[in-house]
Amino acid sequence: MQSKKNPKVFVTRPHMPPLDSFNHLLKEIWSTKVLTNNGPFVTTLENQLADYLEVPHISLYSNGTLALIAALHALNIEGEVITTPYSFVATSHALWWNNIKPIFVDIDPDTFCLDPGKIEEAITEKTTAILPVHVYGRPCKAAQIQRIAQKHGLKVIYDAAHAFGVKQGGQSVLLEGDLSILSFHATKVYNTIEGGAVVCRTAEMKNKLSQLRNFGFVNEVRVLRPGINAKMNELQAAYGLLQLETIDQQIANRKQKTLLYKSLLKDVAGIRCYEDLENVQYNYGYFPILVESAVYGKERDALYYYLQQKNIFGRRYFYPLISEFEPYNQLPSSSTGNLPIAYDISRKVICLPMYFELEDKLIIEICTSIADFSVQNS
Ligand SMILES: Cc1ncc(COP(=O)(O)O)c(C=O)c1O
Structure with a gap:
């Protein structure tokens, strides 16, 4: 079934x-x-x-x-x-x-x-x-x-x-x-x-x-x-x-979701989350992960489309790089050789769902899917 x-x-x-x-x-x-x-x-x-x-x-x-x-x-x-x-x-x-x-x-x-x-x-x-x-x-x-x-x-x-x-x-x-x-x-x-x-x-x-x-x-x-x-x-x-009346509550809610994601993904080999700095007060607007495919066992895009099959529509922010778009890709500074880190990160990143009404049970499902996919036979 x-x-x-x-x-x-x-x-x-x-x-x-x-x-x-x-x-x-x-x-x-x-x-x-x-x-x-x-x-x-x-x-x-x-x-x-x-x-x-x-x-x-x-x-x-x-x-x-x-x-x-x-x-x-x-x-x-x-x-x-x-x-x-x-x-x-x-x-x-x-x-x-x-x-x-x-x-x-x-x-x-x-x-x-x-x-x-x-x-x-x-x-x-x-x-x-x-x-x-x-x-x-x-x-x-x-x-x-x-x-x-x-x-x-x-x-x-x-x-x-x-x-x-x-x-x-x-x-x-x-x-x-x-x-x-x-x-x-x-x-x-x-x-x-x-x-x-x-x-x-x-x-x-x-x-x-x-x-x-x-x-x-x-x-x-x-x-x-x-x-x-x-x-x-x-x-x-x-x-x-x-909106301003509830903004503190919204940011606190996002922080809690960020911590939940991090705790659920911390043992998934090949998935990197961002380490928060202690002296920074964040707004938790995005939850990006980096897929290190050599360790994770699957390519970033494979995970991205696998999640889509499960109706989870993350976004590859920021892929392609701005320098890859037609108005800019002919500029000398747009060459991949000039931008190796940006190029690499843009090929690894997925921003996972992050918003006020996102239920914890969905975060758990998303993280379980990410962990399961890593060990699935291709
Ligand atoms: C980094 C960045 N700069 C500029 C903009 C443009 O803002 P707006 O959509 O309000 O025009 C956006 C988002 O939309 C953004 O993410």
């Missing part, structure tokens, strides 16, 4: 606020009819997020990609920018939209983030900035990156799309570099359906970023810069305010 399959389990599932609470705020929006253009919910969310994240200023955007495009523009970044191939493709696309050439540098095998030891050799007279990514919310080696940036007069813009609420040594990682961007896409730990933000230090920069997201308008009759339309709307912001 065939065993009954679980319903499809995806890598993530958004946590949503109670519908009644959202309806309550929608009624308010319906009565004021303020839908967008820096309305009261956006302003309140900006203040509450800055408090929650312990950062001086936040400018909300309609999504993380536009936040990154605007952040690069706000700092007048041009020429070449050193970045990582091991990220979501939006990281490099934001450079492309600013007419900037990405220069890919390999990643650090411990953090999976840009390797500071390889940055300097990639700097040329055209380099103006470094764009690292806190992949899976694991902090980059920011102190080293900052030293290099200072030595060469470069700006640092962090793609912190995964790093909502992450702290190192008690301080938000969003305070590193010149600017950081966040994504509040539905797949993220903290979501506003679609959404994003730029985190900055001064009111002046916040002002500039808030003008940039609104066509460059300074006031009714003055357009100072060629801005874009990247405004967060009031419905997104109202939803975001409700």
